[in-house]
Amino acid sequence: MVQSARSRTVLTLYTAAEDIQCHRVRLVLAAKGVSYERLVIDPNKPPEDLVDLNPYGTTPTLVDRDLTLYDTAVVCEYLDERYPHPPLMPIDPLSRARLRLAAVRIELDWLAEIDAIVEGGRPADAARKRLRQHLLSSLPLFKASKFFLNPEMSLTDCLVAPVIWRLPWLGVDLGREGKPILDYGERIFHSQGFARSMTAEEKAMRS
Template sequence: MVQNARSRTVLALYSAADDIQCHRVRLVLAAKGVSYDLIQVDPAKPPQDLIDLNPYNTLPTLVDRDLTLYDTAVVCEYLDERYPHPPLMPIDPLSRARLRLATVRIERDWLPEVAHIREGGRLADAARKRLREQLLSALPLFKASRFFLNPEMSLADCLVTPVVWRLPSLGIDLGREGKPIIDYGERLFHSQGYARSLTAEEKALRAI
């Protein structure tokens, strides 16, 4: 449910209409089946209530009663612990550390390239080439298990899948070599939870 301001619902998410990190949190919430108020925000014009809640005015921002969280990784792990079923992280410390490290690398390596592509200009083509190369170099990670580095869906998938969803709109074709990545995406795209995570703007990206 989209609201223009905070309502009486306990859980509220301030989110951009089309943003990978915001989509990441919405996918966690959808996977958990959690009801919440979705407050769509123009990042260039943050509302006063967001300014009051978050000193950085960043998105996504999660409000749970008197608690406000605004680092995406912190938000996702909080939600996984706050709503433990289904769990979105493996039990053993080694697997958890591997997934966390993979998430950090995606944030540092893939997401800046997505931003360059969306900005357009002279940097876009080079960024598109680098992102394609980075995705293809990660093929062993997609082949290692049914989900990203894990036999079950995890918090890492909640970041990877929104990137894969946006590839057509970014002008990236992985070709035959990238079929394992495309197949991975399709497995998640057709889940009910994934459909619930999408805004109207994000649904339209696959029609481009």
């Protein structure tokens, strides 16, 4: 169980050990300092209690009393509103929309390539090259602010940082050109929240 003095409300999170979307939610919870029960499951063999809660049997699934949420973006936004301090989205609608759209692009472009890499086989090498290009073409976004498109950490960083953490494990080398992206990652990786967000399997990705 992950605990914090800032919140005594016990949530339950069904999570996979290595999944980026699950890591995304765990990072939001860690940034908020929220206590929760972490149930690490095999996503290929979801337990019956999860299937009863979530008809798709997918992770991440968050249970808060009588409420069950299982879309990652919905879960993250719920947590940001349910536990408003520190806020993980800017106040103005324009900035919020930009960050939401960036998260959608990352899911469609970056995560699709990561799935192909994890599956292995011939398509993996081409996916590594495409992911590297996606990241390097985003360099201006990493240079624009201390965090991704925002001066403060946001929900979008909770998606971006787990991707950057996995790059060595995925066999993606950004080289010198990618130094601003790696520097961005290191700023987040050294936080206590990021360390708390990880499973043993994720920590081993950089052991």
